[in-house]
Amino acid sequence: MTTTLARARWTPLGMTWKLARELFPFAVGVIAWQLLSSLNIWPPVLFPSPLEVLRAFIADVGSGTLLVNLGVSLKSLGLGFLVGAVIAVPLGYLMGLNRASRDFFDPLVNLLQAIPGLAWIPFAILWFGLGQGAVTFIIVMSVFFPVLHNLLTGIRTVQPVLIEAVQTLGARRMDVITHVIFPATLPNLMTGVRLGIAFGFRSLVGGEMIASTDGIGYAIFNAQQYFQSARIVVGMLAIGITWLIMDRFILRPIELRTTMRWGLMRDGLENT
Amino acid sequence: MMKADVSEILVAREVSKTYFDPTFGENVHALDGISLSIRAHEFVSVIGPSGCGKSTFLRIVAGLDRPTGGEIRVSGNKVTGPGADRGMVFQEYALLPWKTTQANVEFGLRLKGVSRKERARISRRFIELVGLSGFENKYPHQLSGGMRQRAAVARVLANNPTVLLMDEPFAAVDAMTRQRLQEELTVITATERTTVLFVTHAIDEAVFLSDRVIALSGRPGRIVADVDIDLPRPRQWSELVRDPRFQHYRDLLTAKIERTGAHVEAHP
Numbered sequence: 046m047t048t049t050l051a052r053a054r055w056t057p058l059g060m061t062w063k064l065a066r067e068l069f070p071f072a073v074g075v076i077a078w079q080l081l082s083s084l085n086i087w088p089p090v091l092f093p094s095p096l097e098v099l100r101a102f103i104a105d106v107g108s109g110t111l112l113v114n115l116g117v118s119l120k121s122l123g124l125g126f127l128v129g130a131v132i133a134v135p136l137g138y139l140m141g142l143n144r145a146s147r148d149f150f151d152p153l154v155n156l157l158q159a160i161p162g163l164a165w166i167p168f169a170i171l172w173f174g175l176g177q178g179a180v181t182f183i184i185v186m187s188v189f190f191p192v193l194h195n196l197l198t199g200i201r202t203v204q205p206v207l208i209e210a211v212q213t214l215g216a217r218r219m220d221v222i223t224h225v226i227f228p229a230t231l232p233n234l235m236t237g238v239r240l241g242i243a244f245g246f247r248s249l250v251g252g253e254m255i256a257s258t259d260g261i262g263y264a265i266f267n268a269q270q271y272f273q274s275a276r277i278v279v280g281m282l283a284i285g286i287t288w289l290i291m292d293r294f295i296l297r298p299i300e301l302r303t304t305m306r307w308g309l310m311r312d313g314l315e316n317t
Numbered sequence: 318m319m320k321a322d323v324s325e326i327l328v329a330r331e332v333s334k335t336y337f338d339p340t341f342g343e344n345v346h347a348l349d350g351i352s353l354s355i356r357a358h359e360f361v362s363v364i365g366p367s368g369c370g371k372s373t374f375l376r377i378v379a380g381l382d383r384p385t386g387g388e389i390r391v392s393g394n395k396v397t398g399p400g401a402d403r404g405m406v407f408q409e410y411a412l413l414p415w416k417t418t419q420a421n422v423e424f425g426l427r428l429k430g431v432s433r434k435e436r437a438r439i440s441r442r443f444i445e446l447v448g449l450s451g452f453e454n455k456y457p458h459q460l461s462g463g464m465r466q467r468a469a470v471a472r473v474l475a476n477n478p479t480v481l482l483m484d485e486p487f488a489a490v491d492a493m494t495r496q497r498l499q500e501e502l503t504v505i506t507a508t509e510r511t512t513v514l515f516v517t518h519a520i521d522e523a524v525f526l527s528d529r530v531i532a533l534s535g536r537p538g539r540i541v542a543d544v545d546i547d548l549p550r551p552r553q554w555s556e557l558v559r560d561p562r563f564q565h566y567r568d569l570l571t572a573k574i575e576r577t578g579a580h581v582e583a584h585p
Binding site: 204206207209210211212213214215216220224225228229231306307 | 379380381398399400401403404405407409411412413414415424425428429456469472473476482
C-alpha cells in the first residue's frame, strides 16, 4: 500500500497535483490580502498590499540585504542551537540515567525553564553587548529546555521490558545504555530538536529586534523606524518561509524517519 | 550439605519473596519457601492462579528480582543478577524495534563478541528453526504477534542459554496461533534439547508442553503439586485432546489448585 502511494507521488502529474494542493491555502491567503487592501480602508503604510511587498522583496533581494540578514540570523540560530543541544543532550542523559544528578538538577531546571528565552535579553546585552553574541545567547536559552525536556521524557518512557530482555541476553549497564537507551530515545530527541529550533526561531527574531544591529529581526525593526511597511512584511514572510522550508525538508523528514523505523508512528505527529 | 546431582541444572532452595505494594500501602507475601530442582533437558511449567507469584519466581530465577529469602543456583552458581545463561522470553515479545529480525537474533552473540560471519551462521540456523526464513530483514512492527514471539524465542536460543525462561509467552496471541506456537515449541525444545522453565496460568498449555508441571497455591505461592506428565512426544493438539491421560492430568492439576481456594482458567 505504501509503495503504490509512494510511486503515485513521484510521477510528474502526481508531484504537480501535490504541490498545487500544498500551495492552495497560501494562494487563498494572498488573494484575500489583495482584496482587503484594494478596499483602501487603511493607508498603505498601515496595510501594504501584496504588490508593494513583492516590489520591496525584489528590491531587497536585488540589493542583497535580505539574504545577508537571513544569513546572519541563520548563523546565530545554528550556533545557538548547537551550543544549547551540546549542553542539553549530555545533561539529559546524565539526569535520565543517574538518580543523584536528577535529584540535583531537576529543581534548577524546573525553575529556569519557566523563564522565557527573551527574558534573558537584558543580561544578554550586558554580558555580550548589542550584536549577534547576545542573540546567540538568547537562542541557547530557548533551545536548551525543549531539547532537555523531550530527551528526559524519552528516557523515562523506555519500556523496562526491553532493558530486562537484553539483560537476560547478557547485557551489562553500558550495553543497556548504548543498545537500548540511546536508540530508544532517538525519536524523542528528534522531537526535542525540532521544537528547540522552532523555539529558537521565535527568540531569534525577538532578540534581534532589541539586542542586535543586524539580522532579519533587526531589519524588520529598522524598516518600522522608516515607515517602510512593505519591508516589514518582507522580513516577516522571510522568517515564515525559511521555517517552512527547514521544517518541511530537513526537520520533519528526520523525525518521521526515526519514528517510522522505530515502529512508533503515532497519530497527530503531523500537527506537532 | 546435600550432594548436588550434576544433572540438576537449576536448584531453588526455600525461595521467599515479600515486597511492599505502594498502591495498597501494604506488604505482599508473594512466595513462601519454594524449593525445586530442574534436570537438564527437562521442560518444566509452573502454574497457578493469578497473583500466586509464579512470574515473580521466574523473575527471581532470571535475576531481575531478588528473593527476600532462599537462593537459586544455576549450574551450581548462585544467581545474583540477570545473565546470558538464563535467557527470557516475555509476553510482550520485547524485541528491539529498531533492529531487524536477524539483528535481534544476533544481539546476544554480538554482546559476547562473536564474529559477524559466525553470528550470521548461527542466526540463520535459529531463524530457520522457528520458521522465520525470509523475514530476516523485517523490523518487529512489520511482523505479526506470532512471528514476533518466534523471533524472541530464536533470539534467546541463539544465545545458547543454560535454561530458557518463558513468562506466559503465548498469552498475547490469538488461540489458533497459540496452538501452533505451542506445537512448534515442543518440537524446537526437543530438537535443541533445551531446558525450559515455563510460566503460565493455563493448565492445558502446561500439560501439553511439559515433562513436569509444578502447581502453586494462591498468595503466598507454595508448591501444592509436582506432577510428571507421562505423555508421548511429539505432541499434537488434535491427538492430545482426545487422550484420556491428558484429561487426567488436567483434572488432577485443576483439583489440586482449586483445593487451595483459587479460581483457575483452563483453556488451550
